[in-house]
Amino acid sequence: MAEEKSKVIDNRPGWIASINPWVLRVVNNPERVAFVLHRVTGILMALIIMAHIFVTGTPAHTGWEAWVEEINKAQGFSLVTLYFFFFAGIAWFHGLNGIRLLLVEFFGVCIGKPEKPKPPYIAPSLKACQRKLLYLVFLLWPILWAITGYIVFFK
Amino acid sequence: MTFDPQAATRTPPKKVIFRIKRYDPEKDKTWWEEYEVETYRGMTVLDALLKIKEEIDHTIVMRYSCRMGVCGSCGMVINGMPRLACQTQISEVASEAKPVIELEPLKNYPVIKDLLTDFTKFFNKHRSVKPYLIRKNKEEVEKGDAEFLMTPEEHKELYEYTLCIACGLCYSACPVAASDERFLGPQALAYVWRYVSDPRDEAWKERLEAVDVEEGPWSCHYAASCSAVCPKMVDPGAAIQRLRSVLIKYKLGLFKKKTAKKAVIPKEQVKPKKPLPPESKLVEGVDIEALDKAPVEIPVEELIS
Numbered sequence A: 001m002a003e004e005k006s007k008v009i010d011n012r013p014g015w016i017a018s019i020n021p022w023v024l025r026v027v028n029n030p031e032r033v034a035f036v037l038h039r040v041t042g043i044l045m046a047l048i049i050m051a052h053i054f055v056t057g058t059p060a061h062t063g064w065e066a067w068v069e070e071i072n073k074a075q076g077f078s079l080v081t082l083y084f085f086f087f088a089g090i091a092w093f094h095g096l097n098g099i100r101l102l103l104v105e106f107f108g109v110c111i112g113k114p115e116k117p118k119p120p121y122i123a124p125s126l127k128a129c130q131r132k133l134l135y136l137v138f139l140l141w142p143i144l145w146a147i148t149g150y151i152v153f154f155k
Numbered sequence B: 001m002t003f004d005p006q007a008a009t010r011t012p013p014k015k016v017i018f019r020i021k022r023y024d025p026e027k028d029k030t031w032w033e034e035y036e037v038e039t040y041r042g043m044t045v046l047d048a049l050l051k052i053k054e055e056i057d058h059t060i061v062m063r064y065s066c067r068m069g070v071c072g073s074c075g076m077v078i079n080g081m082p083r084l085a086c087q088t089q090i091s092e093v094a095s096e097a098k099p100v101i102e103l104e105p106l107k108n109y110p111v112i113k114d115l116l117t118d119f120t121k122f123f124n125k126h127r128s129v130k131p132y133l134i135r136k137n138k139e140e141v142e143k144g145d146a147e148f149l150m151t152p153e154e155h156k157e158l159y160e161y162t163l164c165i166a167c168g169l170c171y172s173a174c175p176v177a178a179s180d181e182r183f184l185g186p187q188a189l190a191y192v193w194r195y196v197s198d199p200r201d202e203a204w205k206e207r208l209e210a211v212d213v214e215e216g217p218w219s220c221h222y223a224a225s226c227s228a229v230c231p232k233m234v235d236p237g238a239a240i241q242r243l244r245s246v247l248i249k250y251k252l253g254l255f256k257k258k259t260a261k262k263a264v265i266p267k268e269q270v271k272p273k274k275p276l277p278p279e280s281k282l283v284e285g286v287d288i289e290a291l292d293k294a295p296v297e298i299p300v301e302e303l304i305s
């Protein structure tokens, strides 16, 4: 036994932590949910843009007018409108939360001021205006998504 | 971390089940084990663990030292959240409805045995950011007779960040560190900001340039879990955002730190330092065996007089 090296476990959750905010159940931390949603929506948009370029390249062979007309006709619940609706949801969250992240990560604002710890010991950045902006994102997101859905499906 | 100052005054459930994630490195085996513990008011998770170790199962391994939230060695995942075991009241994490507490070793660290994790890499990252005051004139520090002044306002700006006890909970909570082992992590980066923003430190340029790498603040995505779990309210998440925005300004040539103030000799008389006797310095090359035969006697009385 003496020579044998004991094993250790690598206890990192890995990429799962990027798609599951509840790998840990950290309290008072909606930012983590936003982090996961932002990452997932960003990656989905990158994938969708590739598909988008591929699809919008097709009419080059079949004629643009007919294609544009067909897209304009898309109404009610079809594969095309459902896809638009799905994309709108992704884009609204990523865009809205992206503005918040730009303020926080690049300008270093909205994260409060350092303070002396006192009960109940909540870190300043978790009660600063970025948190209010986050709640605003979670409020505006479904509203704007629903409005886009209305336009996509019924207008 | 949010603390409820009233928690210690509440009575926890009379009996609490501890579900502990065990790991035996010799058999390379992981399993969950349950222990029932009788509680009392004011009992912490660490108290319960020690009780289990004393009365039920001596083989449980964990790390602790101060048992009062100062040394930072008893971090573990308690009911899914990284916490200090000694600072967590049973009444905070167990209820009559669910008298169960789940304990796991900290995530993002290699597990040596049971709840014991290996902090070597974490401390190496801490070391790599040079967590100490750097002055251009080394003598000022080495001589130790002068004071480096700052205003109370300047002190307030960085006081929060000086409270870190290197418990590593923030690193354990970080979803970036979960997949990228190279990431310096909240603790080390908060330390970089603590010294970059310190009006007495003169190495801000070197610090900013050293941290302008992929594993530096650029890798942070502000999930803010670090700030949510920190038991000392250090707010490492905010420190990283400040560091990053200053780094952006610096790279655009828009940031210049105020030059540090000169060190001043205090006006009051400084007592000349007495040199320590050679035996009191336990440096490399000390002959422990020889010391065993003739125990060291540090002339404490003489030194403090």
Ligand code: HEM
Pocket: A038, A039, A040, A041, A042, A043, A045, A046, A049, A094, A095, A096, A097, A098, A099, A101, A102, A105, B220, B221, B222
């Ligand atoms: C309104 C427009 C947009 C804004 C304001 C925005 C903002 C941001 C910001 C601030 C980040 C950094 C987030 C972080 O550090 O965690 C980010 C990440 C990202 N964005 Fe966007 N973005 C926008 C549009 C897009 C589009 C159109 C795409 C798809 C091509 C996209 C794909 C991504 C991806 C893949 C990431 C990386 C996600 C991660 O690593 O977590 N974004 N975005």
Ligand code: SF4
Pocket: B072, B163, B164, B165, B166, B167, B168, B169, B170, B171, B186, B187, B190, B226, B229, B230, B231, B232, B233, B234, B235, B236
């Ligand atoms: S910043 Fe807070 S959580 Fe991180 S090591 Fe320091 S005291 Fe622990």
Ligand code: FES
Pocket: B064, B065, B066, B067, B068, B069, B070, B071, B072, B073, B074, B075, B084, B085, B086, B087
């Ligand atoms: S034992 Fe020292 S912090 Fe818990």
